[in-house]
Amino acid sequence: MNDSTAVIEVRLNGESHSVQPGTTVATLIEGLAIESTAVAVERNRKIVPRSLHPSTAIEAGDELEVVTIVGGG
Amino acid sequence: MNFEPTCITETKPTPLELGGKTFRSRLLVGTGKYADHQTMNAALEASGCEMVTVAIRRVDLSSSDNLLSQLDRERYFLLPNTAGCFNAEDAIRVCHLSRELGLGDWVKLEVLGDKKTLLPDPIGTLEACQSLVSEGFKVMVYTSDDPVLALRLQDAGATSVMPAGSPIGSGQGILNRNNLSIILEQLEVPVIIDAGVGTASDVTIAMELGAEGVLLNTGIAGARDPVAMAHAMRNALDAGWFAARAGRIQKRRYAQASSPTEGVLGE
Numbered sequence: 001m002n003d004s005t006a007v008i009e010v011r012l013n014g015e016s017h018s019v020q021p022g023t024t025v026a027t028l029i030e031g032l033a034i035e036s037t038a039v040a041v042e043r044n045r046k047i048v049p050r051s052l053h054p055s056t057a058i059e060a061g062d063e064l065e066v067v068t069i070v071g072g073g
Numbered sequence: 074m075n076f077e078p079t080c081i082t083e084t085k086p087t088p089l090e091l092g093g094k095t096f097r098s099r100l101l102v103g104t105g106k107y108a109d110h111q112t113m114n115a116a117l118e119a120s121g122c123e124m125v126t127v128a129i130r131r132v133d134l135s136s137s138d139n140l141l142s143q144l145d146r147e148r149y150f151l152l153p154n155t156a157g158c159f160n161a162e163d164a165i166r167v168c169h170l171s172r173e174l175g176l177g178d179w180v181k182l183e184v185l186g187d188k189k190t191l192l193p194d195p196i197g198t199l200e201a202c203q204s205l206v207s208e209g210f211k212v213m214v215y216t217s218d219d220p221v222l223a224l225r226l227q228d229a230g231a232t233s234v235m236p237a238g239s240p241i242g243s244g245q246g247i248l249n250r251n252n253l254s255i256i257l258e259q260l261e262v263p264v265i266i267d268a269g270v271g272t273a274s275d276v277t278i279a280m281e282l283g284a285e286g287v288l289l290n291t292g293i294a295g296a297r298d299p300v301a302m303a304h305a306m307r308n309a310l311d312a313g314w315f316a317a318r319a320g321r322i323q324k325r326r327y328a329q330a331s332s333p334t335e336g337v338l339g340e
Contacts, residue, residue: 013131033137040173045166047173065131067170069140071113072128072156073103073241073268073290 010062019058026053029066038068076283076318086314089286091263092179092211092232096123096150100276100310101265103290107299110143116293117149119303124150126181126290128157129167129174141174152213154181159194161201168205180205181235181267181288183215191241195222199229206230215267218252220259227262234260235288238279239269242291246275250282257283273302273309280313281321 007018012028019028025048029036041048042065048056058064089096102122107113117125127140144151153171155164161184168180182205184197193216205212206229213233214226223234236256239245246269247253257264263285270276270289279287287310296302 013134032132033135034132034139035137035142038139038141038174039132040170042166042170047169049173066134067129067174068132069127069151069153069174069176070130071103071105071107071140072154073105073126073288 008058008060010058010060010064012064013066017064023058024054025056025058025064028058028064029053032066034068039066040068041066076320086311089263091213091285094150098122098124098307099280099286099314100307101126101152101267101286101288102293102303102306103288104140104144105290106294110140112299113294114143116299116303119300119307120293121307122149124152126152126154126288127176128154129170130157150179151176152179152181154215155183155201157185158183159185159187159197161197161204164197164201165204168208168210178209179211179213179232181213181215192237193217195219198222199225202226202229202231213265218249218256220252220255223256223260223264227260231262233263233265233285235265235267237268238266238275241268242295243269244271244292244295245269246271247278247282250278253279253282253284270306273305276306276309277313277316280310281317283317286310 006021008021010017025041029039044063086099089099098121100120100122101124102117102120103126104113153176155167158164158167164182164184182201184194184201186192186194198216202212202214211232213235214231215235216222216226218236223236226234236253238247265286265288266279266284267288270292276287293299293303293306
C-alpha cells in the first residue's frame with residue numbers, strides 16, 4: 001500500500017484537497033498559512049465550534065469551509 | 074425632519090445611540106478596496122469612525138493575510154456584513170460564521186437581488202431580518218429607499234434600517250430625497266444612509282435630511298487620496314448634523330436683499 005491510497009479526499013473551500021488519515025479540523029487549519037485563531041470552520045454545512053476542532057476528525061468526502069474576515073463595505 | 078429648537082453649544086455631533094450601545098462617531102466606514110492595510114488604517118483614523126464593516130470570505134489557503142490582526146479591536150467595533158449573499162439562507166449562514174469568528178451578535182444584513190444592480194431583494198431581506206432577530210442578532214439592515222419596506226424591517230426588529238442613497242459603489246449620492254425623508258419621518262429606529270456616497274456633500278445631504286449616520290466605503294477607498302477624503306467625509310457629516318438642527322431658511326423664488334434697502338446713495 002502506498003501513500004496515495006492512504007490519503008483522504010475532501011472538498012476544502014470548494015476545491016479538491018487531500019489529507020492524511022487521522023487529520024482533525026485543528027491540524028488541518030494549523031497547516032494553513034493564516035493564523036488559526038482568525039478562522040471559522042464549517043464541516044458539511046455545520047459550524048465546528050473552536051473548542052471541538054481538536055476532537056473533530058476529518059472523514060472522506062467531507063465538505064469543509066474555512067472562512068475569515070476580509071475588507072468589505 | 075423637524076428638530077426641536079435647541080441651543081447647541083457642542084462643537085461635535087452627539088454620539089450615536091444604537092442597539093443599547095453608544096458610538097463616538099456617526100460615520101460608519103467599510104474596510105474594502107484599499108490599496109493596502111496602511112492606507113486603510115490611515116483613512117479609518119482620519120474618518121474618526123468607530124464602527125467599521127468587514128466581509129466574511131473563504132480563506133485563501135496559501136495566504137497569511139489576516140485583516141483581523143490589522144484592525145485595533147480596542148478602537149474599532151467590527152460590523153460583519155453579508156455582502157455577496159443572494160438569499161436569506163446564505164446570509165443567515167454567514168451570520169452564524171461571524172459569531173463563530175468571535176465578532177458577536179451585530180451584523181450588517183445584505184440580501185441582494187442581482188449582481189448587476191446589487192439592489193436588495195426585499196423579500197429575502199425581510200425573511201432574513203426576522204430570522205436573525207429571533208436568534209438574538211442585532212441586525213443593521215441594508216435596504217432600498219422604499220418607505221413601506223423600511224417600516225416592515227423596523228417591525229421585524231431591526232436595530233437600524235439602512236436605506237441606500239443610490240446603488241452600492243455607484244457614487245451617485247442621494248437619488249431620492251423624497252423617499253428618504255418619508256423613511257426618516259416614519260421610523261423610530263435609527264436610520265443610517267448606506268451606499269452610493271460619492272463625495273463629501275452627499276454625506277452632508279444625508280445628515281441634513283435627518284439621518285442618524287452614514288455608512289460608506291468606496292467613496293473613501295476609491296478616492297485618489299483616501300485619507301484626505303476620509304477627513305472630508307468626517308467634516309461633511311458634522312456639517313450636515315449641525316445644519317439639520319440649526320434649521321435652514323425657506324427657499325424663495327426671488328432675491329431678498331441681505332443689506333438694508335433704505336438709505337442707499339442716489340435714491
